[in-house]
Amino acid sequence: MYVFYRKSSRYSQNKALLRVTNDILISSDTGNLNILILLDLTAAFDTINHSILLSRLQTIYNITGTALSWFTSYLTDRHQFIHIDNCKSDSALLTQGVPQGSVLGPLLFILYILPLGQIIRRHGLQFHCFADDIQLYLSTKTINPVTHSTLTNCISEIKSWLKLNYLQLNCNKTEIILIGPKTLTNANSSLTLSIDGTPVSFSSHLRNLGIIFNQTLSYEHHIKTPSHLRNIARLRPSLTPQSAEILIHAFVTSRLDYCNSLLYGSPSKLLNRLQYIQNSAARLLTHTSSRDHITPTMFFLSLSQSSSRLVDACVQALKVQHCPIQASTPEAAKACALPQTWTLSVGKVNL
Known part of the structure; x- marks a missing residue:
C-alpha cells in the first residue's frame, strides 16, 4: 500500500496516522515485527527545481x-x-522552491516526488507521504541480513533519487522504531541500520505527525505530554478567566483532542489518565477544589467524558464505513473500510 497525502480538510493527519497504525496493528496481530522509518528532508519545499x-x-x-x-x-x-x-x-x-504557506505548495511537492513511489514499491516496502513527511514501514517475522539489506538498499536509492532531484535526506534526523510484540522488539532493540554510512539506532519512541509512537503503540508517552497544566497553574492567580481558558485550550485540551481517535481502545489505565488531565484542567479554570465533585463543573463547561470524546472522534474519522464510498474519499480511508474476516483465538474458543 502506498499513499501520498496533501494537507487539506479531507486529507488530515488523523486519516494518515489511522492508515499507518491500522496497517501496523493488523501486522502485529499476526505476530510480525514492524519497522517504521521516518525520513527527514532538509528544507524540502525550498529546493524544488x-x-x-x-x-x-x-x-x-x-x-x-x-x-x-x-x-x-x-x-x-x-x-x-x-x-x-x-x-x-x-x-x-x-x-527554486514553491511558495511557503500556499495552498498549492504541498500539492506541487507531492506531484514532484510522486516517482519516488516506484523505488519504494520495488523494494517491497509500504509508505505514506503527508506533504514532506515520508514514512516507510516493513512487516517481517525477524530482522535478518536480507531484511537489513532491503532497508539499506531502499534508503540508499531514495537518497540518490532525492539528490538528483535537488532534495536532501537528513540522515541525522531520520528516525527508526520497532513496533510489535514485546518479545520481538526487545530481542532486536540493540540493532542499528546504516544509512549512507551513518548508523541509526532504533528509538524506544518517536514523534510522528505530532503523535508520540512507542514500540507497542500504547501511546503512554503521548498521554504524558500535557504537563503544561502545572505551568498554567503557577500563572493562574494572575490570569483572567478568558486568558486561562485560552491557555488551557491551546496547551492542554487541543492536545487531548488532536488525532484522539488513535487512542480508542486504549487500556482503562490510560483512559483514566486522560480523564484526570481533563478534570484537572476544568478545576484549574473554574477554581474548583479537589474535594468537590467534578461532574457539576464538567456539566457547566459542557465537557463530555474523555471516553465519549474518543468515541465521537472515531465516528467522525471512520464514518466512511457507514456511508457510501465516494470518488472523493481518500484511498487510505477506503482501504480501512473494506470488510475483513477475523479469527481471534481466546483460550480454546475461536471467535
Missing part, C-alpha cells in the same frame, strides 16, 4: 497549454525580501 516540476506536470500528469503556462507563471519570476519596521532588504529572485 522548477524545470523538473514543470516537466513532470506535462509528461506525467498531461498538464499542457494554458494550464501549464499558468503554473509556469506561478512558479517563475518570483522575488522575496525581508521587511522589519522601516527597514527593507534588497529583493532577491527565487529560482
Whole structure:
C-alpha cells in the first residue's frame, strides 16, 4: 500500500496516522515485527527545481497549454525580501522552491516526488507521504541480513533519487522504531541500520505527525505530554478567566483532542489518565477544589467524558464505513473500510 497525502480538510493527519497504525496493528496481530522509518528532508519545499516540476506536470500528469503556462507563471519570476519596521532588504529572485504557506505548495511537492513511489514499491516496502513527511514501514517475522539489506538498499536509492532531484535526506534526523510484540522488539532493540554510512539506532519512541509512537503503540508517552497544566497553574492567580481558558485550550485540551481517535481502545489505565488531565484542567479554570465533585463543573463547561470524546472522534474519522464510498474519499480511508474476516483465538474458543 502506498499513499501520498496533501494537507487539506479531507486529507488530515488523523486519516494518515489511522492508515499507518491500522496497517501496523493488523501486522502485529499476526505476530510480525514492524519497522517504521521516518525520513527527514532538509528544507524540502525550498529546493524544488522548477524545470523538473514543470516537466513532470506535462509528461506525467498531461498538464499542457494554458494550464501549464499558468503554473509556469506561478512558479517563475518570483522575488522575496525581508521587511522589519522601516527597514527593507534588497529583493532577491527565487529560482527554486514553491511558495511557503500556499495552498498549492504541498500539492506541487507531492506531484514532484510522486516517482519516488516506484523505488519504494520495488523494494517491497509500504509508505505514506503527508506533504514532506515520508514514512516507510516493513512487516517481517525477524530482522535478518536480507531484511537489513532491503532497508539499506531502499534508503540508499531514495537518497540518490532525492539528490538528483535537488532534495536532501537528513540522515541525522531520520528516525527508526520497532513496533510489535514485546518479545520481538526487545530481542532486536540493540540493532542499528546504516544509512549512507551513518548508523541509526532504533528509538524506544518517536514523534510522528505530532503523535508520540512507542514500540507497542500504547501511546503512554503521548498521554504524558500535557504537563503544561502545572505551568498554567503557577500563572493562574494572575490570569483572567478568558486568558486561562485560552491557555488551557491551546496547551492542554487541543492536545487531548488532536488525532484522539488513535487512542480508542486504549487500556482503562490510560483512559483514566486522560480523564484526570481533563478534570484537572476544568478545576484549574473554574477554581474548583479537589474535594468537590467534578461532574457539576464538567456539566457547566459542557465537557463530555474523555471516553465519549474518543468515541465521537472515531465516528467522525471512520464514518466512511457507514456511508457510501465516494470518488472523493481518500484511498487510505477506503482501504480501512473494506470488510475483513477475523479469527481471534481466546483460550480454546475461536471467535
